[in-house]
Amino acid sequence: MELELKLQLKRLGADVCKSESEQLLRQVETQLATLDSSKKEEKKRITALTKDRSALQERLARTSTLFAPIGGILNDEEAKTLILKKLHAVASSELDRYFNAAKRHLIQVVENLWEKYALSNRALET
Secondary structure (H helix, E strand, C coil), rough: CHHHHHHHHHHHHHHHHHHHHHHHHHHHHHHHHHCCCHHHHHHHHHHHHHHHHHHHHHHHHHHHHHHHHHHHCHHHHHHHHHHHHHHHHHHHCCCHHHHHHHHHHHHHHHHHHHHHHHHCHHHHHH
């Protein structure tokens, strides 16, 4: 969940992510202003909206604290660099896999030749 939020922050920026929460917070505030705490039916609604308000405020604070260490919004140059790094890592792992398969095959061929044509030291002397 936190990784998804960090990725969203890196792509869109804190302002975009905060704007939705701020809009919801304004809606909650306006709804709270219209409710009357003396009515029993509205007290439950007030309690629920108060919890929602605190959750939204917590989300805003969390967004701010997560945005600072990730280094801002991802720009085009950083995106290109990340794509090239990922492409390099994939190509490198595939090349390593093919190289290791070829190496195992070569070792197997040499071992088969060794078993087939190996002679003892005494057999060579005679």
